[in-house]
Amino acid sequence: MTPEQMRDASLLELFSLEAEAQTQVLSAGLMALERNPTQADQLEACMRAAHSLKGAARIVGVDAGVSVSHVMEDCLVSAQEGRLYLQPEHIDALLQGTDLLMRIATPGSANAGPQDVDAYVALMNRLLDPNAVTARVAPPEFDVSQLLLAPTADTPAVAFSEPPAQQPEPAPAPRSQRLTESGERVLRVTAQRLNSLLDLSSKSLVETQRLKTWLVNLQRLKRLQGNSLRALDSLSEQLKVVGLSHEAEEALIEARRILADSQQLFSEQTAELDEYSWQAGQRAQLLYDTALACRMRPFADVLVGQERMVRDLGRALGKQIRLEIEGEKTQVDRDVLEKLEAPLTHLLRNAADHGIETPEQRLLAGKPAEGVIRLRISHQAGLLVLDLSDDGAGVDLERLRRAIVARQLSTAETVAQLSEEELLSFLFLPGFSLRDTVTDVSGRGVGLDAVQHMVRLLRGAIVLEQTSAQGSHFHLEVPLTLSVVRSLVVEVADEAYAFPLAHIERMCELQSDDIVQLEGRQHFWYEGRHVGLVAASQLLQRPPAQGNDDTLKVVVIRERDAVYGVAVDRFIGERTLVVLPLDHRLGKVQDISAGALLDDGSAVLIVDVEDMLRSVDKLLNTGRLERIDRHHRQAAELTRKRILVVDDSLTVRELQRKLLINRGYDVAVAVDGMDGWNALRAEHFDLLITDIDMPRMDGIELVTLLRRDNRLQSMPVMVVSYKDREEDRRRGLDAGADYYLAKASFHDDALLDAVVELIGGAQT
Missing domain, CATH: 3.40.50.2300 (Response regulator)
Known part of the structure; x- marks a missing residue:
């Protein structure tokens, strides 16, 4: 490669990076201008972004980029000078140009050909034609009286299904950001190195915890030295009564001096170790927190293009939709973010396509013509919580009942007695849809099924609530990070196990009278229902505990409708554990998802609650569920090999x-x-x-x-x-x-x- 070619390659890369940043400015500004076309600051920002891209494209010799950005700049300048009032078709064309610029600037993508550029320039020239009516007129006002006199149409039933096979293409997501909002420089680091850093920092934190044990032992030894010195003083007083030779008295004095010196040395070393232990613990904790923060990203990273997608889908469906987002700066593990992008897209498309009505239908129902989808992101008790709601039509429960019966999922008599919560659960079944025909947007019935599947993979939960004619609400809870899990650590047969808090309903202690026999199995009363009781030792294939505790320690676990009480030997306490994946060569270990290390360096296995519930069902179906013996037998001591x-x-x-x-x-x-x-x-x-x-x-x-x-x-x-x-x-x-x-x-x-x-x- 010649020096000239190398120079050109470097300039093209810089142009690509600038295009990423400037197209983001354009997308955000154009979305704001669609809501208020006269915002001077947004017009100025968009015009400058187009102007900068035109200059950058001219420098690197990308003529297509010059042509596209030039006509976009002309449009924006006309709007600034009041010669043009931006209509939705202008915003559509400018957003199309933004996508086209990104295609032109992105190496390896399906770059735009000359015919694409010529077609776009021709489109913009038509829109900028001073003879065109739409170029000058103000937006027409909607005549409500005409709508009220027009014949009405039935509101379409709400369904939840998969994304379309073809959809308006959102603006390409940026590949990386060179600067943060605060202006700090950003470097590229591989996920593997971040994982290694987190692993090393967690191990250093564990190692510093071991210093506490050594400090306790040293303090105990110091006390023993003090007791020895006092015992020697007592012995000296007693020996004075019987009289001592000069040599014996000298030896006794020397022994007392040595013990006093060692006592002083122990005091000094204990103080130094105490100070070192505290400082090392603080630094190790800071190192761990910093390494963990490196894996965290703002939720806004997964929202790139989502607002544009909702807007484009609304335009294609003839609807007016606004997406409101709260908490986009909430920090989440990058692995969780990647897995949430597809489910979030499904839910947003469902809300836009099925939840929000057309402007005519909304006005007839006494609602504003513009529908609103609200997404709220927050932290709650160590979980990432997503609340996505819309003010649309909600779910037609009667049509849902008819669809359940038509698909032979249940009888009409049974469906008529189902609660709203039970009816809505059918929407999460694979292949279920309320649409009779398949369209580009819906009808195949895999949308909510795919959402629920991904949420389960993240060890989370999703709940749907709705109010007829007022909208639907999805509530999602997933862990903030897959690298760290807040858990309840328990003891089963002298071994430590951890139950993720996300799957624990509560922990309790049962008396013998609290356990009842129903249908040959043990149960206890919990929240107005009988809950089955199983022994953790049987599920985890551990020997039964030996002891005579007055109470039975129980962890109540839940996964959707399945609730069981798992009896353990002892509650150790709540811990935040760094997840250590099991060796992939071991395959799937039954009832176990991963491992971790406790503060003292000992190993603990993290329970896979979903797998454990399947194990309980298997034991129930095969009739092998063992009874928990409340009167522990006292086994004879045997010599074990x-x-x-x-x-x-x-x-x-x-x-x-x-x-x-x-x-x-x-x-x-x-x-x-x-x-x-x-x-x-x-x-x-x-x-x-x-x-x-x-x-x-x-x-x-x-x-x-x-x-x-x-x-x-x-x-x-x-x-x-x-x-x-x-x-x-x-x-x-x-x-x-x-x-x-x-x-x-x-x-x-x-x-x-x-x-x-x-x-x-x-x-x-």
């Missing part, structure tokens, strides 16, 4: 440990071969399970050392590795392993069967 699990992967290590503990084995873990070798020499184990590829000492070296040790050489060894090639299997067995198992077998009983084969059952 011990197993050492050595693996450098936290996920794999924890999974193996839980599998084995559930079968009654006593399990210890080591993070690599060196750690495992130290554990083998220090404690007794009945079986070693080890990975191969690990830092410091791999599994082959560990097995080799074990077979050379006279005390350990007879211990059974199982190698568990992702490597499943024959040469790798042979290498492990040649080193002295008794069993070689691929980690892909974790989802069946292969691991447990192999353990039983090598050392037998868990207890002796």
Whole structure:
């Protein structure tokens, strides 16, 4: 590439970036001018944006851009000078020019051809023709009396369905912003690096929490030193009675001096550690908060083009629609924003197409000719809340009943007894629509189904409410971020589990008298209904708890209409957890969505509430739901066989440990071969399970050392590795392993069967 070509490429890139910014100014200004065509500040902003684009296009030699921006500038200048009153057709043409400029300036897009540019220039010249009537006249006033004398038409029924196959194309979204509103420079950072930064900052926060434990231990040791010094003083007083030799008295004084010096040193070190712990905790928290903020974006990012889309759809349908937005600066995780764009588009199109009536129908109903769609975004209790409402016709419940019966989803007798909430739930079914024919905008019946599906993927909820002839209201709640989840941490069989607060109705403690038997199952009374009671230990495949608590701790979980009480052993408390995805090689772990680390560094598994509810239904359908025994049996103490699990992967290590503990084995873990070798020499184990590829000492070296040790050489060894090639299997067995198992077998009983084969059952 020649230097001239490189220079041209650089200029074209700069032109593309400028076009992104200036077309945004044009789109926003033109939307405002449509509501008030005489706003001087908006006219000035749009004219300057078109003028700047014309100059930039001329510099880089993009003649098409010069032509389009020139006729747009002429139109805006005429409006500024009062020679032209902007009508909706002028706004349509100017917005079309804005889209055309963006196509011209965007590399790799379907760039506009000469015929597109010529057609647009011809269109603008016609609109600017001084002989054209629409170029000069003021907007006509609507004659209400003529409307009242005109024949009326039935208001079309409201339906909710999919977006059109063809729709007015909104202005292209900007690819990036070089400056924030405050003028700060913006840099491009990959999502992977942001995730890594958040992961590292969360781990540093956990590590600083461990300093508190060390500080407590140091303070305890300082108290022991103080007690020792006082005990020595007491001993000295007692020995004075019997008399001491000079040498003994000197030794006693020296011991007291050493203890006093150590006491002073402990005090100084404790104070320093306390100060360091506080400062480190503050910095780690600030680092974590900053890293988390890097993933957050204003909700306005997903609204780019939405106002334009509503406006264009309204024009195409012959309706007057205004979109009002409140809370667009609300901060949301960028991953959540991406997933919300499609559902939000569905809901806005539904409101514009099905909710808002035509101007004639609205005036007959005593409403303003212009319909309003309101979108409110806010934070509530750690959730992102979207309230989208319109002042349209609402849902025709009678037509909805007829549609349900016509589609054979229920009988007429049953439908007649359904409540409004139950009727509206049918609108969320796949393929359901109130339209009899398919149009470009609706009729296929996948709109609200798609919205609900995406909201569920975000671990959120959606509710529809309506008032006949007054409009509909959608209420959405989704997590603010997918990286962090506010949870209730509980204990089940000495293991920590986290229930996301978004799915928890409440937590309660039940007395024995509160639990009743209905149809062979346990229930308790909650909000005027009997709620089924299940044991978390059975759902999570953990051994039943041993204890004699007076009350039963219960977490009430809900997913739509399904409500159950899950009995746990203990409430640990509410925590904000950084989500750590499970290793994708493990596949879907039943009832578990992800992992996290608590403040002390211990692992906790985050419950997948939807999956857990499906597990409850499965147990109910198969009749295998166990009764919660309120009189815990006192099991005899039995000697359990011990197993050492050595693996450098936290996920794999924890999974193996839980599998084995559930079968009654006593399990210890080591993070690599060196750690495992130290554990083998220090404690007794009945079986070693080890990975191969690990830092410091791999599994082959560990097995080799074990077979050379006279005390350990007879211990059974199982190698568990992702490597499943024959040469790798042979290498492990040649080193002295008794069993070689691929980690892909974790989802069946292969691991447990192999353990039983090598050392037998868990207890002796």
